[in-house]
Amino acid sequence: MEKPCTEGRHEDGDEEEEFPHPIPWQKIEAQELDCDYGLLFSKEEASRLFMQLEEEVEYFTGEEAKLKVYGKMYSVPRKQATYGEEGLLYSFSGVHLAARLWTPTLQYIRDAVTNATGYTFNFVLINRYKDGQDHIGEHRDDERELDPSCPIAAVSLGAVRDLVFRHRDARKEPRKHHIEPVKLELAHGSLLLMNSPTNTYWYHSLPVRKRVKTPRISLTFRRIIKGRQKRKKE
Numbered sequence: 001m002e003k004p005c006t007e008g009r010h011e012d013g014d015e016e017e018e019f020p021h022p023i024p025w026q027k028i029e030a031q032e033l034d035c036d037y038g039l040l041f042s043k044e045e046a047s048r049l050f051m052q053l054e055e056e057v058e059y060f061t062g063e064e065a066k067l068k069v070y071g072k073m074y075s076v077p078r079k080q081a082t083y084g085e086e087g088l089l090y091s092f093s094g095v096h097l098a099a100r101l102w103t104p105t106l107q108y109i110r111d112a113v114t115n116a117t118g119y120t121f122n123f124v125l126i127n128r129y130k131d132g133q134d135h136i137g138e139h140r141d142d143e144r145e146l147d148p149s150c151p152i153a154a155v156s157l158g159a160v161r162d163l164v165f166r167h168r169d170a171r172k173e174p175r176k177h178h179i180e181p182v183k184l185e186l187a188h189g190s191l192l193l194m195n196s197p198t199n200t201y202w203y204h205s206l207p208v209r210k211r212v213k214t215p216r217i218s219l220t221f222r223r224i225i226k227g228r229q230k231r232k233k234e
């Protein structure tokens with residue numbers, strides 16, 4: 001796996017490796033798309049972490065569980081929560097979500113991702129899909145407060161769902177040239193790294209899948225640059 005930057009990376013000291021098994025990474029590449037995929041947790045451990053998160057995570061309700069589409073507010077078709085370092089705020093689709101402080105399970109998963117990749121993260125967005133009806137629409141994670149030198153690291157727990165990438169030029173009419181979408185099946189306990197410049201050129205979505213009857217939790221770990229955050233309006 002290539003590591004495009006050193007900024008924000010965890011330097012190995014003398015400390016003992018807590019996660020000694022290197023992940024066999026699979027490289028996923030297409031025009032301007034660069035991802036690494038692998039299994040981070042065994043099935044048993046992934047199931048234990050899923051149960052712990054079900055106990056620990058507090059999801060947004062009310063206005064914070066909505067997003068803005070073309071000026072109108074809609075309820076999100078899933079549950080969302082944000083955790084991380086004190087004072088961090090992540091803004092997208094007209095909402096400003098303040099991070100709650102890391103829980104022990106989130107710290108454990110974050111450290112597993114750091115040990116497997118060398119990157120450090122100060123924020124996580126959690127999406128919980130109760131079944132295949134819950135979904136996320138096409139979007140890019142390209143907000144200016146995200147550190148572009150750090151990949152977005154997506155951990156999947158629970159039901160297997162497919163993530164679909166579509167190149168921005170394939171969304172426009174007239175289509176200049178045909179660019180195939182890229183579909184990835186995200187397994188229970190898996191880790192997907194979306195490396196730069198993937199989120200500049202490719203949109204991703206988690207489509208509705210009616211046959212899926214069980215829940216899934218996705219954790220997307222990010223590095224937010226503190227000085228670049230938008231202010232939350234009162």
Ligand SMILES: O=C(O)CCC(=O)C(=O)O
Nearest residue numbers: 125127136141206218220
């Ligand atoms: O559920 C997923 O894996 C996708 C989540 C996602 O697109 C995001 O957090 O930006």
